[in-house]
Amino acid sequence: MPLELISKLVEKNDTKLCLLVLDGLGGLPSGEDCVTELEAAATPNLDELASMSEVGLLVPVMHGVTPGSGPGHLGLFGYDPLKYEIPRGALEAAGAGFHQQENDIAIRANFCTVDETGKVLDRRAGRIATEKSAPLCEKLEKNARVEGVEVFVRPVKDHRALVVLRGDGLSNKVCDTDPQETGVKPLEPQVTGDDPGSRRTAEVAKSFLAQAKEILAEERSANMLLLRGFSERPKLPQMGEVYKLKCAAVAQYPMYRGIAKLLGMDLLEADSAKGARATSAGTGESFKDEFRTVAEARDEYDYFFVHIKPTDSAGEDGDFERKVAKIEEVDGALPTLLEVGLDVLAVTGDHSTPAAYKAHSWHPVPALLHSEYCRQDKVTEFAERACRGGSLGMIESRYLMSLMLANARRLAKYGA
Amino acid sequence: MPLELISKLVEKNDTKLCLLVLDGLGGLPSGEDCVTELEAAATPNLDELASMSEVGLLVPVMHGVTPGSGPGHLGLFGYDPLKYEIPRGALEAAGAGFHQQENDIAIRANFCTVDETGKVLDRRAGRIATEKSAPLCEKLEKNARVEGVEVFVRPVKDHRALVVLRGDGLSNKVCDTDPQETGVKPLEPQVTGDDPGSRRTAEVAKSFLAQAKEILAEERSANMLLLRGFSERPKLPQMGEVYKLKCAAVAQYPMYRGIAKLLGMDLLEADSAKGARATSAGTGESFKDEFRTVAEARDEYDYFFVHIKPTDSAGEDGDFERKVAKIEEVDGALPTLLEVGLDVLAVTGDHSTPAAYKAHSWHPVPALLHSEYCRQDKVTEFAERACRGGSLGMIESRYLMSLMLANARRLAKYGA
Numbered sequence: 001m002p003l004e005l006i007s008k009l010v011e012k013n014d015t016k017l018c019l020l021v022l023d024g025l026g027g028l029p030s031g032e033d034c035v036t037e038l039e040a041a042a043t044p045n046l047d048e049l050a051s052m053s054e055v056g057l058l059v060p061v062m063h064g065v066t067p068g069s070g071p072g073h074l075g076l077f078g079y080d081p082l083k084y085e086i087p088r089g090a091l092e093a094a095g096a097g098f099h100q101q102e103n104d105i106a107i108r109a110n111f112c113t114v115d116e117t118g119k120v121l122d123r124r125a126g127r128i129a130t131e132k133s134a135p136l137c138e139k140l141e142k143n144a145r146v147e148g149v150e151v152f153v154r155p156v157k158d159h160r161a162l163v164v165l166r167g168d169g170l171s172n173k174v175c176d177t178d179p180q181e182t183g184v185k186p187l188e189p190q191v192t193g194d195d196p197g198s199r200r201t202a203e204v205a206k207s208f209l210a211q212a213k214e215i216l217a218e219e220r221s222a223n224m225l226l227l228r229g230f231s232e233r234p235k236l237p238q239m240g241e242v243y244k245l246k247c248a249a250v251a252q253y254p255m256y257r258g259i260a261k262l263l264g265m266d267l268l269e270a271d272s273a274k275g276a277r278a279t280s281a282g283t284g285e286s287f288k289d290e291f292r293t294v295a296e297a298r299d300e301y302d303y304f305f306v307h308i309k310p311t312d313s314a315g316e317d318g319d320f321e322r323k324v325a326k327i328e329e330v331d332g333a334l335p336t337l338l339e340v341g342l343d344v345l346a347v348t349g350d351h352s353t354p355a356a357y358k359a360h361s362w363h364p365v366p367a368l369l370h371s372e373y374c375r376q377d378k379v380t381e382f383a384e385r386a387c388r389g390g391s392l393g394m395i396e397s398r399y400l401m402s403l404m405l406a407n408a409r410r411l412a413k414y415g416a
Numbered sequence: 417m418p419l420e421l422i423s424k425l426v427e428k429n430d431t432k433l434c435l436l437v438l439d440g441l442g443g444l445p446s447g448e449d450c451v452t453e454l455e456a457a458a459t460p461n462l463d464e465l466a467s468m469s470e471v472g473l474l475v476p477v478m479h480g481v482t483p484g485s486g487p488g489h490l491g492l493f494g495y496d497p498l499k500y501e502i503p504r505g506a507l508e509a510a511g512a513g514f515h516q517q518e519n520d521i522a523i524r525a526n527f528c529t530v531d532e533t534g535k536v537l538d539r540r541a542g543r544i545a546t547e548k549s550a551p552l553c554e555k556l557e558k559n560a561r562v563e564g565v566e567v568f569v570r571p572v573k574d575h576r577a578l579v580v581l582r583g584d585g586l587s588n589k590v591c592d593t594d595p596q597e598t599g600v601k602p603l604e605p606q607v608t609g610d611d612p613g614s615r616r617t618a619e620v621a622k623s624f625l626a627q628a629k630e631i632l633a634e635e636r637s638a639n640m641l642l643l644r645g646f647s648e649r650p651k652l653p654q655m656g657e658v659y660k661l662k663c664a665a666v667a668q669y670p671m672y673r674g675i676a677k678l679l680g681m682d683l684l685e686a687d688s689a690k691g692a693r694a695t696s697a698g699t700g701e702s703f704k705d706e707f708r709t710v711a712e713a714r715d716e717y718d719y720f721f722v723h724i725k726p727t728d729s730a731g732e733d734g735d736f737e738r739k740v741a742k743i744e745e746v747d748g749a750l751p752t753l754l755e756v757g758l759d760v761l762a763v764t765g766d767h768s769t770p771a772a773y774k775a776h777s778w779h780p781v782p783a784l785l786h787s788e789y790c791r792q793d794k795v796t797e798f799a800e801r802a803c804r805g806g807s808l809g810m811i812e813s814r815y816l817m818s819l820m821l822a823n824a825r826r827l828a829k830y831g832a
Contacts, residue, residue, distance in 0.1 A: 029792050061830055062418055063811055064818030065425070068831035081831065082421065091832045229832075356789070360829055362822045363791050364809075385793055385807065394809040 003078060006402050006411065007242045015343035015408040017245070018294060018304040019076060019400075022330060023069075023256075024312030026352025026365040026384060030320065037315070037323040037355060038366060039383040043331040046347065046368075049338070050382040054374040056392020057364035057384070058400060060351045066362045072350030073259050077239060077305075078401025084236055086262060087172075088229030089162075094258020096154045096162045100233045105170045105201055108229045109153070109161040110178065111136065111222035118185045118224075123178065124159045125222040136222055137161050144211045146204050163227065165204055171197030171232065174205060178226040186226055201230060238264030239303070243405065248297055250290045251307035252282060260305055268293050282310045284329035291337040298340055306337075315353030316360075323355050344371040344407045346400055347382070364394055371407035419494060422818050422827065423658045431759035431824040433661070434710060434720040435492060435816075438746060439485075439672075440728030440769025442781040442800060446736065453731070453739040453771060454782060455799040459747040462763065462784075465754070466798040470790040472808025473780035473800070474816060476767045482778045488766030489675050493655060493721075494817025500652055502678060503588075504645030505578075510674020512570045512578045516649045521586045521617055524645045525569070525577040526594065527552065527638035534601045534640075539594065540575045541638040552638055553577050560627045565620050579643065581620055587613030587648065590621060594642035602642055617646065654680030655719070659821065664713055666706045667723035668698060676721055684709050698726045700745035707753040714756055722753075731769030732776075739771050760787040760823045762816055763798070780810055787823035 027036035060067040061081050070091050071081035086094070089106035093099075100106050111125040111133055125133075134155040141153040149167035156162055173193030177186045189205035191198040205227060216223045239247045241264070249260030250268050257267050270289040282290075287308060294304045308330055314323035337345070348367035351360050366387040377391040388394070392403075405411045443452035476483040477497050486507050487497035502510070505522035509515075516522050527541040527549055541549075550571040557569040565583035572578055589609030593602045605621035607614040621643060632639045655663045657680070665676030666684050673683050686705040698706075703724060710720045724746055730739035753761070764783035767776050782803040793807040804810070808819075821827050 028789065034792065057809070062421070062818065063815035064820075064822035064827060065421070066822065066827060066829045068829050071831035085831060088832045354789075361789070362819070362827070364807075384791065388793065388807060388809070389805065394811075 002398065002402065003080065003237065003242060005414070006078065006405065009411045009414060010244045010405060011410055011412050012244050013408070013410055015302070015410065016298060016341065017302060017344040017404050017408050018306065018337070018340070018342045018346070019404070020306045020308070020337065020345065020347045021073070021076060022308045022311045022327065022347070022349050024315045024351060024353025024360065025349025026354065026361070026363050027315070027323070028354035028356045028363065030356040036384050037320055038327055039385070040320070041324045041327040041331065043327060043382060045331045045334040046382040047380060049334070049347070049370055050368050051380040052376060053368040053370040054377055054392050055366065055368045055379045055382065055387040055390030057387050057394040058348055058367045058397040059364050059394060060397045064362050066360050067351045068360070069255055069350065070259065072397075073256070075397030076348070076350055076400055077263060078243070078398055079236070080398050086234050086259065087231035089231030090234050090262070091255070091258070092156060092162045092229070093164060094262060095255035096156050097254035097258065098152065098154055098162060098164060099261070100164065101166065102233055103166060103168060103170065104233060105165045105172055106231045106233075107163040107165070107227045109163045110226045110228070111159040111161065112224050112226050113221045114186070114224045120179060120182045120184060120186060120226075122221070123182060123226060127158050128222050130155055130157055133159060133161060133222060136216065136219070140212055140215055143215050144208050146207050149204050151208055159222070161225070163208070163225070165201065167204070169197050170201045170204070171195055172201065172230045173198035174202045174230040176228040177209065178228050186224065189227065234262060236262055240264050243303070243401070245302040246300070247303040247305065248301040249305045249307070250293045251305070252286070253307070253309045256307040256309070265305060266301070268297055282308060284332050287330050287333035288336045291333060291340070294337065295340045311349070312353045315355050316358060318355050318358040320355035344369070344404050346370070346404055348400065365397070367392060367400065369400070369403055369407065373407050373409070418814065418818065419496065419653065419658060421830070422494065422821065425827045425830060426660045426821060427826055427828055428660050429824070429826055431718070431826065432714060432757065433718060433760040433820050433824055434722065434753070434756070434758045434762070435820070436722045436724070436753065436761065436763045437489070437492065438724045438727045438743065438763070438765050440731045440767060440776065441765025442768025442770065442777070442779050443731065443739065444770035444772045444779065446772040452800050453736060454743055455801070457740045457743040457747065459743060459798060461747045461750040462798040463796060465750070465763070465786060466784050467796040468792060469784040469786040470793055470808050471782065471784045471795045471798065471803040471806030473803050473810040474764055474783045474813040475780050475810060476813045480778050482776050483767045484776070485671055485766065486675065488813075489672070491813030492764070492766060492816055493679060494659070494814055495652070496814050502650050502652075502675065503647035505647030506650050506678070507671070507674070508572060508578045508645070509580060510678060511671035512572050513670035513674065514568065514570055514578055514580060515677070516580065517582065518649055519582060519584060519586065520649060521581040521588055522647045523579040523581070523643045525579045526642045526644070527575040527577065528640050528642050529637045530602070530640040536595060536598045536600060536602060538637065539598060539642060543574050544638050546571055546573055549575060549577060549638060552632065552635065556628055556631055559631050560624050562620050562623050567624060575638070577641070579624070579641070581617065583620070585613050586617045586620070587611055588617065588646045589614035590618045590646040592644040593621075593625065594644050602640065605643065650678060652678055656680050659719070659817070661718040662716070663719040663721065664717040665721045665723070666709045667721070668702070669723070669725050672723040672725070681721060682717070684713055698724060700748050703746050703749035704752045707749060707756070710753065711756045727765070728769045731771050732774060734771050734774040736771035760785070760820050762786075762820055764816070781813070783808060783816065785816070785819055785823065789823050789825070
């Protein structure tokens with residue numbers, strides 16, 4: 001409903017909007033000083049920006065609910081994450097940098113170990129490394145043959161892989177084959193609906209799995225596959241249409257590029273990422289590069305989504321100091337973004353990843369919104385507890401987009 | 417939706433959760449010092465706990481809406497009080513400590529005064545005292561006879577009583593007989609639906625009322641009954657199933673024990689309540705007893721609901737000083753609860769009952785949430801205006817449960 005309303009109210013003008021996402025930004029107070037990562041970090045540029053902005057806290061999905069990357073980002077783009085979703089297989093495709101086409105069924109695959117009777121011994125094949133699973137994926141893709149269907153098998157990470165079935169008339173109502181326990185055989189790919197497309201998909205999957213068993217027969221640990229989350233390409237409203245904005249994404253990681261693409265954004269390449277894409281943690285230099293990419297494309301686009309990954313990775317690793325360092329590097333690079341000449345700039349995260357929790361968490365995420373028309377508050381520090389007192393209040397992430405549009409004077413009055 | 421979502425995300429582990437409800441906790445600033453009851457009270461233990469917790473304010477139902485005990489508690493247990501309800505008759509049964517069975521129709525009954533022509537003179541029979549209404553209930557239950565139906569009549573308080581009709585095939589679509597005005601006859605029990613069960617219930621009620629008139633004929637004031645809120649036993653999702661928690665309630669008052677039972681909690685007896693249940697206001701000793709009951713049952717349950725009544729009673733009486741004293745007694749007993757070894761502890765109220773208002777009110781209720789993973793704020797006082805600045809923000813009561821589960825690491829990530 002809010003998305004439909006906003007869509008009705010949007011108007012075009014020549015303002016420039018930018019959403020800077022520091023993945024997993026929010027933290028928890030910890031250590032002797034009982035401060036969060038963002039509080040511990042020296043962030044003169046973010047603090048100065050905060051003092052000229054309205055700040056607050058964003059609740060990604062619902063109080064107490066920890067979002068995955070999909071729901072976390074959908075919220076920031078103004079999509080209710082309880083209404084719109086990116087199914088597992090499609091997200092896996094996005095994460096693998098695989099462009100899922102309209103007729104593709106994307107499936108998350110886990111390499112597993114089965115015994116001679118076919119019973120699952122290890123659902124994750126000892127979590128084999130990507131270097132070992134990648135050649136197996138290649139072998140599977142090269143050798144598996146299903147009449148009338150193209151099969152893609154791509155490595156994701158460790159035991160995780162992506163299987164895509166490309167063919168006319170395939171549908172997604174097929175159950176996982178992962179039995180979710182060991183000591184039993186994988187499940188057959190069974191249809192949950194009664195449409196011909198899903199029946200066809202189940203047959204294709206069955207044939208592919210029988211071949212996979214043969215192809216992997218010589219392997220000691222990764223000698224079978226479990227399939228989960230059969231997904232059609234999600235039909236999400238496209239940001240360009242909904243918001244009348246020409247949108248671009250600057251992101252290093254395939255997952256976020258994939259999500260952006262599903263929403264219709266163009267993908268821009270930062271200089272540092274050209275050629276071989278960096279998969280290692282970003283640095284201050286690469287952040288500056290991303291910001292420069294925005295500057296270069298400023299005239300071509302209305303809205304920029306800039307994604308910074310290493311804050312989340314550090315949080316997941318429980319590395320408080322590294323998360324602090326990454327925040328400081330972003331802060332150091334920030335002037336490059338501020339020079340772009342943006343009308344509306346929002347800085348926040350898709351969720352919290354406190355180092356003290358070593359995982360995504362449910363805690364609200366600090367946010368700042370800067371424009372000529374923001375209601376500046378008296379908060380002069382960009383951090384969790386300081387933002388609590390700001391003009392934005394504590395609101396659901398999905399409202400950030402309408403606020404950004406309003407601040408860009410792109411939303412008409414509602415009602416006479 | 418939120419309850420369904422949470423239900424899908426819950427996982428089991430061995431954490432212990434406790435919700436301590438000080439009934440009617442919230443107050444209003446009043447008196448020379450212009451402070452609330454909670455601000456006036458010396459609460460060193462609650463303040464220390466607050467300083468290690470995230471605090472905030474809970475809106476029980478909706479801004480401006482004053483909840484009864486049913487909606488107030490449903491919210492705290494994570495049930496949207498606008499979606500789920502406990503109908504009047506069923507709540508009356510809970511309040512009377514009457515266990516409503518699946519085929520029972522529970523009805524709130526008011527003793528009233530009618531003149532010789534049957535017209536209502538006083539809808540509350542001069543608010544006769546419970547000591548007078550109780551024997552009348554006994555007489556009614558003993559003498560009223562309806563073929564194939566068992567009739568229970570139990571005193572509640574003053575002119576209020578409970579009538580329960582037990583028999584196969586009874587339904588609840590029957591109108592109140594209370595005309596809501598004097599000078600007219602009570603209404604006939606008429607069906608609003610067209611099902612045989614409701615028609616049967618209306619007939620039974622008619623027969624019962626005719627007999628009641630005879631049985632009470634000699635009474636001067638309480639010579640008739642008005643019936644309201646014909647209720648089947650509410651079918652509420654059971655907490656054990658929804659949250660995968662084994663739940664126990666420690667409450668002295670029948671109403672709260674009844675609500676807990678309707679949600680599937682086990683009822684525990686505090687030592688001080690064993691034998692004759694205390695119906696007088698609780699004291700610091702009885703609060704300690706309740707907390708000890710939690711300690712004794714710690715290993716058997718995952719979730720404890722502890723209910724403290726006297727704060728509300730004092731507020732209803734407009735007795736500011738007594739409410740302050742009761743809060744201080746709870747504070748004094750608190751260390752006994754803190755010694756239990758809980759992973760997640762929430763302290764709040766089901767609604768406000770400001771002494772200055774002498775009734776339940778709509779004002780948000782102070783709340784604190786303590787766990788290893790709470791986002792401690794810098795609030796060091798547990799009180800209405802101090803909590804306004806806390807990390808919890810001002811949220812609807814129904815989100816407290818998902819936050820408690822999240823803090824117990826019992827909620828899986830939403831979406832990939």
